[in-house]
Amino acid sequence: MESTILAEMPITKTNKKLNVIQNSIEHIDSPVLKIDDLSVSYGGDKYSIRNVSAGIARNKITAIMGPSGCGKSTLLRAVNRMHELYPNTHNKGAVYLGDENIYKLNPIQLRRKIGMVFQRPNPFPTMSIYDNVIAGFNLNGIKLKRPEKDEIVERSLREVGLWDEVKDALHNRGTFLSGGQQQRLCIARALAYTPEIILLDEPTSALDPIATAKIEDLLVKLKKDFTIVLVTHNMSQAARISDYSMFMYLGELVEYGKTKQMFTMPKDNRTEEYLTGKIG
């Protein structure tokens, strides 16, 4: 599957690029999120990502690619400040959501605006499917009336295409679902709160190809209502569904641009080497 996609987008040897940093980072007009010279450390003066600057386009899918350990998850988690769950993190630079620097916001409030989906499906095993979907409300002590809850649960499950599959089993445990269904349930849980942005960290890497395809279709459908940022190891996935792509290497954002452009005419040598399988 991977090879056919890449074959459709040959990386021609003829369009050799200049290795100019400014040029390899695309400027995004009126971004929903603006990462501004961000560096993140898990402790000490070793920074796992360094001087990352990028705007995230509204209602688009942005893919973050790069070899293992290059800082993809760190960048993603710095956006909803999940990295702060580790004790000794600190960072330099800023991330703007609208006009506000997220590091000046309350992280609890921030995370309600920026939802997250993880690598392994992690529905709450003690809760029913229904309660999983509205977990964001319950956890935060927001009391809703029954009809409101029903409405949110149905809307969120319909959005992820799970409603018809589970509507008769809403009060069963979410852990009885298949892996792909569980992951869609987790997406529904993140959507229920209607965040502006949804961050997904390799959401399909634990799933089979059919479940993966469903999630990919879903993400493409969801972008009309949400901005999606997706970490993926799978280049063909990035090529299939993303509008913009980032390539990270050793903690730096090496290249950022339109996905089509990056897969056909990468500007940086390292991007090309990654896309052709020479590194990573």
Add this chain to the structure above:
Amino acid sequence: MNSEKIFKYLLASSGILIVLIAVGIVATLFVGSIPSFKEYGFGFIFSSDWNPTEGRESYGALPFIIGTLMTSILALLITFPFAFSISLFLGEYFKHGKLPSFLRSVIDLLAGIPSVVYGLWGFYALRPLISELGINAQGFGIFTSSIVLAIMIIPYASSLGSEVISMVPGSLKEAAYSLGATRFEVVRNVIIPNAGSGIFAGYILALGRAIGETMAVTMLIGNSNKIPAGIFDLGNTMASLIANQFGEAEGLKYTSLVEIGLILFIITGIVNLLGKLIMKKLSA
């Protein structure tokens, strides 16, 4: 080849020996209880007489069953807030570092102190205090015993709890945090529901220990053979009664004590079984 066979038989026979000993103990209890059971039947459990006067001898287990349940359940209630906080502290809030590992060693130490030492401490330190406070004239009684028992069972009640709390998958906590939960909300809505049955199993096992505890209780409970009027009254537990009266017991009294031993055995057995069942369900 041959030595291997011998080794295998050795292992098998020591296994069989343990089973035989266990069966033997239970058989002794059953056989020893027969005369008392013949005399009183099931009424033994519900009778509150304990009269060794010759000619008017009459024995019943009720005051001691009640005394046992009162002291152990009260001890568990007293332990609960402490054990629960310790479990959370060690299992979630402060897993690593000097202070938690110091606390862990202190708790291990508590578990290793012989029960008679707890009894001494209760007798010389706690009892005068209770009497000073006017709770009870001499400072003896159910309440005093329960406090000492509560301290004794803290290690049992807290260690399983902190273990299951620390085993709650990080991915679930992350999911909750990513939904905007605070730490307290994560504890309440994710950690406690996920670790709840394990925490509960720890309390049940601690209760089992409290029920069977003898020495410290004997030294503090006041050894009265009447049904206690309340938690501040004197009382007696099954284990303590047996320890106190076994030496001079003969005839009907002897067999009644054995039957009380049997009842104690059955009650602790049920409680422990319950705890193990919950734990098994947990790991399944």
